[in-house]
Amino acid sequence: MPELDFRGLDAAAQAGFKPHFAQVVTVARRRRSRRRLLAVATVALLAGVAGVAATRTDPAPPPPGLAPDRTPDFIPTPGITPTAEPRRQVNTGQPAAGDLSHVYLRWSECRTGCPLRWAGTDDGGRHWRTGPLPVPDDANVDLRSAGPGTIVAAYYTRSFATGWIASADGGASWREVTVRRVDALPAGWRLLGSSGPAAEPLLAADPATGDLAQLTRPPALRMAALVESVPADAGVWVSGFTGERTEADGRIVGVGSAIEVSRDGGRTWSRHDFPEGLTASDDVGGPAVATWDGQTVYAIGRVRGALVVWRSTDGGGTWGRAAGTAVVGQRTIRAAVRPDGVLTVQAGISAGEDPMMLASSDGGATLRPAPLGPGADPRPVPGGFVxxxxxxxxxxxxxxxGLTWTWLDPPELP
Structure with missing residues (x-):
């Protein structure tokens, strides 16, 4: 079996277990700052609309909708609640959705050394089932859903044992899976994004069986990332850099922004290099890529702290820079095109980045403040998005x- 690339997986897993104590200290200040920023943005937006009412006819993009039932903050401030007595601690992983009804996650009852388990729901969170994950107790696990009842999981241990397991019956039974190398990924299989920079070739899972296929060649771009928000029929999109450099502190950073797209499962690729150091993240990938139909495509990132938008109307063949911009600093960028054609941009993906939302209904010519909420980093699944x-x-x-969202609470596990 080929050696798998799990760089970043351990850090990602530990991040889920680590309290953000600094954010607990600054929560009050950040909330006051958000209220002030929202008030200023609202006044500026109303003034701008009044000033251009005679020349602009397109309406402001509607905000992403939320279901009427009560939901938590979109990105709640992490922290801990002190208690007088020790309490049972349950650590859960990132949810993985097969569709809008079937959602899975991995969990354990302590930080390390506990048997890992899975939890799953078949009815959108009303009822949950649990069972053991057949991996070593010291393993880190990256659980993914390949289809409504199909789960795959990559694991690695402290002794450097690695492997894949899969379940085609919602977790009731599991088997070891060997990754098959292919020249093109099979049509209809679920693409699996990497948890770190993709030094390994792209991987896909059969939604019916959990079988795995991996391209024979890795992405040509450095620190590349699969664009998971793109609909399956829009092709395979990868964002990254054309080169790397080592900073004085030893960090490796990407240089030369580019994207690649394949319409035949990764057999052939077309590439576009951007003339600026367009980046959406300090860790992985070049610009954020957003498209609904694979024809109108946006590449969005920051350049010297300012948001920059590039747009293509021919599937990435030719590009032009749009006029819309905003000051985003060093925030991480995510973007997507909603079904109504509105470009949605999220700057900041964690509470520590003090996130903000922007939207454009005129092809990126203007970017307007929008309520903070889901929609800028969706994963297409059968029947909708997660x-x-x-x-x-x-x-x-x-x-x-893709417009109205409902919240799925993590389960109270036994």
Whole structure:
């Protein structure tokens, strides 16, 4: 079996277990700051609309909808609640959705050395089932859903044992899976994004069986990331850099922003290099890529702290820079195109980044403040979309139309 790339998985797993104590100290200040920023943005937006009412006819993009039932903050401030007596601690992983009804996660009752288990729901969170994960107790596990009843999990141990397991019956039974190398990923299989920079070739899972296929060649771009928010029929999109450099402190950073797209499962690729150091993250990938139909495509990132938007109307063949911009500093960028054609941009993906939302209904010509909520980093699933706010949020948001979202609480596990 080929050696798997799990760089970043351990850090990601530990991030879910680590309290953000600094954020507990600053929560009050950040909330006051958000209220002030929202008030200023509202006044500026109303003034701008009044000033251009004679020339602009397109309406402001509607905010992402939430179901009428009470939901938590989109990105709640992490912290701990002191208690007088020790309490049982349950550590859960990032939710993985097969569709809007079937959601799975891994969990354990202590930080290390406890048997790992899975939890799953078949009815959108009303009832949950649990069972053991057949991996060593010291393993780190990256659990993914390949289909409504199909789960795959990559694991590695402190003794460097690695492997994949899969279940095609919702977790009732599991088997070891050997990754098969292919020249093109099979049509209809679920693409599996990497938990770190993709030094290994792209991987896909059969939604019926959990079988795994991996391209024979890794992405040509450095520190590449699969764009998971793109609909399956829009092709395979990868964002990354054309080169790397080592900083004085030893950090490796990407240089030269680019994206690649394949319309034949990864057999052939077309590439576009951007003239600026367009980046959506300091850790992995180049610009954030957003498209609904694979034809109108946006590449969004920051350049010297300012948001920059590039747009293509021919599936990435040619590109032009849009006029819309905003000051985002060093925030991590996520973006998606909603079903109604509105471009949604999220700057900041954790509470520590003080996130903000922007939207454009005119092809990126203008970017307007929008309410903070899901929709900028969705994962297409049969019947709709799912988005998580991991690690700050342990649950998930589900949507049948990409516009109205409902909250799925993590389970109270036995």
């Amino acid at each position: 988005q998580t706010g991991w690690p700050d949020s342990k649950g998930a948001w589900l949507s049948a139309d």
